[in-house]
Amino acid sequence: MADLSAFPITRRWPAEHPDRIQLYSLNTPNGVKASVMLEETGLPYEPHLVDITADQSHTPEFLSLNPNGKIPAIIDPDGPGGRPLGLFESGAILIYLADKSGRFIAADPALRYETIQWVFFQNAGIGPMFGQVGFFNKFAGKDYEDKRPLQRYVAESKRLLGVLERRLDGRDWIMGAEYSIADVSTLGWVRNLITFYEARDLVDYDSLKNVPTWLDRGLARPAVQRGLEIPKRI
Template identity: 45%
Template sequence: MIELYSWATPNGHKVHIMLEECGLPYRVHAVDIGKGQQFEADFLAISPNNKIPAISDPDGPDGQPISLFESGAILLYLAGKTCRFLPDSTTGKYEVLQWLMFQMGGVGPMLGQAHHFRIYAPEKVPYAIDRYTNEAKRLYGVMNKRLARSTYIGGPDYSIADMAVWPWLRSWKNQGIDWADFPHLKGWYDEIGKRPAVQRAVEVLASERKPLMDDQAREVLFGASQLSQHLAPKKR
């Protein structure tokens, strides 16, 4: 039984999708990031970066337990454990991995900044809004061109690259996107959204998530609370 520590966010949904697609039994532990539960000692023991998701698998490699944080690492682990959604061929594997890294290094961070400055920032900063909205559109354009000649993000077959990207595009309105500009990407997005496992996955913890617009949640997510967890105590 996989122990999943997560919340209903794009990075959480990436792992929810993989677990649902694989059919692995798992138990969900809610980590309410708006209330600061990501800073609790038990969670930090398996996720030192105080970010969701994280997993513990009592039946890890060689039968030994393992805990993992970082959604990309978890996707790779689950793909290896189940021998699914990552090609066997070396060429195919690296084709998928480059697009997984594209999501981790570009799509997630940049769309996250677009969300922050367009929706959550307490004051509107025109430069930042323009900067990250334009970057969101650029990334959508990269994916649209890719899908003009590839059935899926990572190649001819559905893979962990698709699972990684798709949840981040669910908030396309918040990112300033007009789907009419990205028809190939929109077709892919709609197809993935019809998968039963994906539909189940996005409901995981969805009923518990509340809008993160109050001052306390902003402080926990974007304020000094994030920094204070990782600073050494000052000497007296």
């Protein structure tokens, strides 16, 4: 049985199955990257709900695993060399799980790096920009009299959707015929933009052709449907 006692986070979120990957998350667009990937790969895992609305990601226990105070984070009791590994940052987690499972990333080095670049495209562009649209369109920012911030982030989000639209022209998935971590990384954010953030009309989503069919294709995957609900706030 794996010993995870060296990780203080396990004192607040005890592991019932310490031999499984421990997932600390919430089903936000970033959080579901890890849960969808775990569902897709079939790797055994145990989810723990970290309620970011109650500031649980800034508790000492969580910060001991991720000093940046963001979900998701994982502990793999069977990490490299058979030693436990703690890991944070959703993009890093996706790459790690792809390598561990041997799935959803190409073995060919050139295709591997091409896949990783699209994961970074989501991490550096789509996530931050779509999140700002959500803040200024639905949350506290909607009350700002100055609408220039909203307009700026809407314009940039439309541009990023355009990049994705062109990439998907003639492709089922971001990397072509094969579903990959690039899709896992991006699906939840596009879904969130047009649903939870209520920005469908703002970004002219219905003027797109390739992105909506790609999103529908991704959301139809059983593992994606399961992963989008894990861990869900009770």
